[in-house]
Amino acid sequence: MAGSAGFSPRAWPPLPQARFAWLCAVAAVGAVALGVAAAWRRRRTRGGLVQVGTVSELLIxxxxxxxxxxxxxxxxxxxxxxxxxxxxxxWAVIKEDGRILSAKQEPRLxxxxxxxxxxxLHLSAPGMKTVSIPVKLPATNSICSCRRFGTDAEGRDCGDEAAQWITTFLNSAPYRLVHYETDMKTRKPIAFLPLFKPTDEVAYAEAGAILLISEASMEHLNAQLExxxxxTNxxxxxxxTGCAPYEEDTWVQILIGQVKLKGRMSCPRCIFTKVDPDSGIMDKKEPLKTLKSYRKCDPSEQHSFKNDPPxxxxxxxDRTGVIQVGDPVYKIIC
Structure with a gap:
């Protein structure tokens, strides 16, 4: 293009010495300022919060x-x-002796x-009419002791109609449905998982009050499965979402909204994960076989995991509150 040579850096006249020195001084000051700002950001990160992801789904x-x-x-x-x-x-399905039932024993649950x-509460299942159970049960309904992994909680019996519905659908031994009420006895995970604290408690969950998984970890596993x-397995x-596979393994404490969660341990995965949530049929091997091939617990925690992969x-x-899909997830830096 005609005249373009006039804009070439090589055609610029040399800067006067004083002006050149002044520009160098400004650049140096700017570099120092940027360094100070970066150092301040690092200090704030070490002593505060780092966003590690975003909530993509909540499941109850x-x-x-x-x-x-x-x-x-x-x-x-x-x-x-x-x-x-x-x-x-x-709510939980229990056997006549009070043991809490799992899909490990009855996959069609x-x-x-x-x-x-x-x-x-409305329950529906293939081939069954919907059964409706009042959330607030009559005080005359009996209170049962419900046992899982050697630790007990309590639950109020939901009545004969609910019991018959569950028993008919599973076509197995007689079962009852129970409901935990907030003033009842809870289960203490520390009774069978020493990495929990004496203050930790759940109703009928296996262990922790909250289980968190990243989409990236799930995608990594699926990439190795046929x-x-x-x-939902x-x-x-x-x-x-928005983190690397298994990055959640490093999130000892996290903040979502005003909710503070404290990690206790990675979740030991059992045969429940082999139950297809769409068919109720348990696979013979997967995904446990693949998980066991590369997911190992810390040797010091072997007594908690046994042969179960994390x-x-x-x-x-640690602190209650409200969370929602789209909330940022922050790792708390101690």
Whole structure:
């Protein structure tokens, strides 16, 4: 282009010496200022918060081992997620001797869907009419002792209609449905998992009040499986996006909104993960076989994990509050 040579840096006249020195001094001051700002940012990061991801899904499992309910916001209580009358694992199926039933023993439990409205819990399943159970049960209904992993909670019996419905659907031994009420005895995970604290408690959940898994960890696992599985095989409460695979293993303390969660341990994964949530059929090997091939616990924690591979993290609730999908997840830097 004609005349373009006039804009070439090589054609610029030399700067006067004083002006050149002044520009160098300004550049030096700017560099120092940027260095100070970067150092300040690093100090703030070390002593505060670092965003590690974003909440992409929240899931409540009102009846232990039955289908979950996806919600956009939830209250985080000391016993887990809650939205209205739906509280995480506040209902459970028990055997006649009080032992809490899991899909490990009855895989078809995962086919039972749950809704809650107008003060009633509604259960639906293939080939069954919907049964409705009042959330607030009559005080005359008996209170049962409910045992899981050698530690007991309490629950109020939901009545004969609910018991008959569950027993008919599973076509097995007689079962009862119970509901945990907030003034009842809770289970203490420390009784079978020493990495928990004496103050940690749950209703009918296996261990932690909150289970968190990242989408990246799930994608990494699925990339190694011949048949892809859903994240609901692992039944998380909080799903996080925007981080690296298994980065959640390093989140000892996190903040979501005003909610503070303290990590206790990675979740030991059992045969429940082999149950297809869509069919209720348990696979013979996967995903446990693949997980065991590369996911190992710390040798010092072998007594807690035994042969179960770690996947996802279990948290205790240090500060309650409300969280919602889209909330940033911050790692608390001590």
């Amino acid at each position: 499992y009102p009846v232990k081992s039955c289908q979950g309910v996806s919600v956009t916001r939830a209250e985080v209580t000391r016993l887990g997620l809650r939205l209205g009358d739906l509280s995480d694992r506040f 995962v086919l039972v869907s749950v809704t809650c409205e107008s003060g009633y 048949k892809k599985i859903k994240i 692992f039944r998380p409460n909080i799903v996080v 996947f996802g993290w279990l948290y205790a609730v």
